[in-house]
Amino acid sequence: MSEFLDTLARNALFKFDPETAHGLSIKALKSGLVPGCRRDLDNRLAVEVAGMTFPNPLGMAAGYDKNAELATPLSKLGFGFVEVGTLTPRAQDGNPKPRIFRLPSNRAVINRLGFNNRGHAAALENLSGQKRAGILGINIGANKDAEDRIGDYVAGISAFADIASYFTVNVSSPNTPGLRNLQTREALSELLTRVLAERDRCAGKIPVFLKIAPDLTEPDLNDIAAECLAQKLDGLIVSNTTLSREGLGDDAGKNEAGGLSGRPVFERSTIVLAKMRQRLGADMPLIGVGGVESAETAAEKMRAGADLVQIYTGFIYGGPLLPRRILRGLSKICDREKLKRLHDLRDIRTAHYASLPIPA
Numbered sequence: 001m002s003e004f005l006d007t008l009a010r011n012a013l014f015k016f017d018p019e020t021a022h023g024l025s026i027k028a029l030k031s032g033l034v035p036g037c038r039r040d041l042d043n044r045l046a047v048e049v050a051g052m053t054f055p056n057p058l059g060m061a062a063g064y065d066k067n068a069e070l071a072t073p074l075s076k077l078g079f080g081f082v083e084v085g086t087l088t089p090r091a092q093d094g095n096p097k098p099r100i101f102r103l104p105s106n107r108a109v110i111n112r113l114g115f116n117n118r119g120h121a122a123a124l125e126n127l128s129g130q131k132r133a134g135i136l137g138i139n140i141g142a143n144k145d146a147e148d149r150i151g152d153y154v155a156g157i158s159a160f161a162d163i164a165s166y167f168t169v170n171v172s173s174p175n176t177p178g179l180r181n182l183q184t185r186e187a188l189s190e191l192l193t194r195v196l197a198e199r200d201r202c203a204g205k206i207p208v209f210l211k212i213a214p215d216l217t218e219p220d221l222n223d224i225a226a227e228c229l230a231q232k233l234d235g236l237i238v239s240n241t242t243l244s245r246e247g248l249g250d251d252a253g254k255n256e257a258g259g260l261s262g263r264p265v266f267e268r269s270t271i272v273l274a275k276m277r278q279r280l281g282a283d284m285p286l287i288g289v290g291g292v293e294s295a296e297t298a299a300e301k302m303r304a305g306a307d308l309v310q311i312y313t314g315f316i317y318g319g320p321l322l323p324r325r326i327l328r329g330l331s332k333i334c335d336r337e338k339l340k341r342l343h344d345l346r347d348i349r350t351a352h353y354a355s356l357p358i359p360a
């Protein structure tokens with residue numbers, strides 16, 4: 001697909017409300033209307049994390065492919081891995097529409113979807129119809145009306161044990177009331193104990209990652225890090241969307257309720273990432289998410305401590321050619337900085353970001 005067609009398609013999509021545009025982009029990807037790109041393999045971008053070999057460190061974040069329909073077409077766009085979900089055991093509609101809002105002058109989005117998805121069984125069926133393409137993350141959550149929330153996460157592990165490359169336990173969506181309380185030490189301890197016991201029981205060595213919010217205090221980070229280390233968790237994803245509305249100027253959508261993503265969340269999520277790298281040590285796999293929109297922002301996440309990065313909002317604004325552009329840019333960074341492996345960038349600026357306060 002040429003840059004011209006890419007821009008044309010994106011401008012057309014932006015004429016629709018964001019959720020309709022999202023649905024259209026899913027249809028286009030599913031139908032093959034967006035042609036896959038040739039995979040330019042640059043071995044310097046490959047990285048081994050949690051026992052998996054990633055062809056490159058750029059992943060699609062959870063929330064774009066809620067029902068696991070697009071793992072194959074997304075990996076054809078260049079992504080080194082695709083995380084689908086968040087999936088809950090039973091289908092649920094989520095919050096009333098409208099519930100996604102663009103903030104174009106900030107290259108940002110606010111969403112309050114509330115885990116709309118068609119449930120485990122439908123996702124399993126969707127996945128069974130796809131040729132397995134690359135590394136597949138299954139992001140699991142709890143139904144809004146679950147009687148045993150932790151039981152819903154446990155059910156996610158058993159449902160996808162035969163197909164997941166890794167699991168993400170999402171306790172950081174701001175749009176399911178009370179969900180973020182699972183990040184407190186006592187609740188997290190019970191959650192991880194039960195989830196990891198189920199993983200050991202039925203899913204062998206499949207890595208389990210925890211996805212956290214960027215709206216945490218230093219003592220919260222201490223608690224989460226201590227629990228992750230105590231339970232020998234396989235990795236952490238930092239971060240989900242923020243409830244903060246700092247520095248948005250007078251963008252019309254900024255007063256909508258929900259989680260903010262995109263450019264304004266870059267600094268906050270990168271600071272929290274670096275603080276967690278310092279607390280968790282060099283060996284814990286970390287995935288940096290929040291405001292990645294270019295090769296330079298992806299590389300900066302790695303300099304702050306990330307082994308891998310993910311994007312979502314950057315893809316909405318950047319379009320289907322963005323993953324390829326980012327990968328080409330990462331190769332150029334390897335040339336410029338004479339790196340044998342891109343991963344050698346990791347931690348160069350961890351101390352800097354970790355020294356900054358988490359913004360209000």
Ligand SMILES: Cc1cc2nc3c(=O)[nH]c(=O)nc-3n(C[C@H](O)[C@H](O)[C@H](O)COP(=O)(O)O)c2cc1C
Nearest residue numbers: 061062063086111239240261262290291311312313
């Ligand atoms: C519309 C929308 C829906 C999302 N849904 C989910 C979700 O279901 N589960 C999840 O873990 N994160 C979800 N996220 C959060 C993203 O995965 C990501 O953590 C966050 O948006 C920050 O990255 P970004 O700035 O690249 O978008 C969603 C984000 C957006 C914009």
